[in-house]
Amino acid sequence: MLAVNIIAFLAIFSALMVVFHRNPMVSVVFLIVNLVCIALFFLFLQAQFLFAIQIIVYAGAIMVLFVFVVMLLNLRREEETRPNWKVQRALAFAGGVLLVGALWSALWRRGASAEAFPGGFLDEFGTAEEVGRLLFTDYLFQFEAASVLLVVAMIGAVVLARRKES
Amino acid sequence: MTSFLPLVAAVLFSIGAVGVLVRRNAIVILMCIELMLNAVNLTFAAYAYELRSMAGHVFIFFVMTVAAAEAAVGLGIVIAVFRKRRSADVDDVNLMKW
Numbered sequence: 001m002l003a004v005n006i007i008a009f010l011a012i013f014s015a016l017m018v019v020f021h022r023n024p025m026v027s028v029v030f031l032i033v034n035l036v037c038i039a040l041f042f043l044f045l046q047a048q049f050l051f052a053i054q055i056i057v058y059a060g061a062i063m064v065l066f067v068f069v070v071m072l073l074n075l076r077r078e079e080e081t082r083p084n085w086k087v088q089r090a091l092a093f094a095g096g097v098l099l100v101g102a103l104w105s106a107l108w109r110r111g112a113s114a115e116a117f118p119g120g121f122l123d124e125f126g127t128a129e130e131v132g133r134l135l136f137t138d139y140l141f142q143f144e145a146a147s148v149l150l151v152v153a154m155i156g157a158v159v160l161a162r163r164k165e166s
Numbered sequence: 167m168t169s170f171l172p173l174v175a176a177v178l179f180s181i182g183a184v185g186v187l188v189r190r191n192a193i194v195i196l197m198c199i200e201l202m203l204n205a206v207n208l209t210f211a212a213y214a215y216e217l218r219s220m221a222g223h224v225f226i227f228f229v230m231t232v233a234a235a236e237a238a239v240g241l242g243i244v245i246a247v248f249r250k251r252r253s254a255d256v257d258d259v260n261l262m263k264w
Contacts, residue, residue: 153235
């Protein structure tokens with residue numbers, strides 16, 4: 001349980017650093033820390049397959065994309081201050097605190113009823129085998145739709161980032 | 167633990183939401199969106215564990231797919247905008263704002 005608390009603290013700290021650090025490159029590094037923390041949570045929740053996917057796809061592939069773009073654009077310039085900056089900032093923080101309060105009160109009110117769910121774990125809970133079986137039986141249509149989405153995103157990214165011939 | 171993790175996820179989601187509103191750098195905004203998607207994933211995993219149901223894991227799989235697609239297209243847009251305006255500041259791209 002102590003380990004979970006430490007990881008939770010680390011996850012929240014790294015999330016704060018992502019938002020508040022001035023340098024985008026440092027933000028990317030802290031986002032990777034955050035993703036690894038979430039992957040460890042998956043491990044605690046018996047989601048071994050998702051743990052592997054989180055590390056490989058998220059912390060690996062997607063974050064490489066972010067690192068690449070941050071380095072390509074080489075953004076060193078500080079974000080400058082705008083006239084209405086302070087008001088927006090204050091409103092955003094107030095909204096964030098309100099959001100946390102609303103979500104927490106909703107989660108507290110949920111109470112212990114869901115907690116008492118009896119059944120034990122199946123042996124295959126969280127394995128790649130079981131996720132694959134579900135993807136190819138109950139969620140087949142959604143799986144195919146996801147593959148179409150990925151193709152569209154791939155073509156879209158190539159078209160968007162292409163240098164226009166003039 | 168399963169009652170504690172959704173609370174952590176709520177905090178992470180709110181931090182991501184505040185980040186989207188506060189930061190002006192388009193890449194950091196995309197990172198904050200990733201932060202929010204991950205908080206949602208954590209909630210899915212916590213409830214999948216609590217309810218002993220694998221459906222949450224399949225949903226996380228789909229959320230990751232959408233996150234990958236969103237990151238690719240979003241960063242493509244950032245690069246296209248940067249080429250035109252030499253800036254990744256969202257306040258410089260306000261032609262269609264109102």
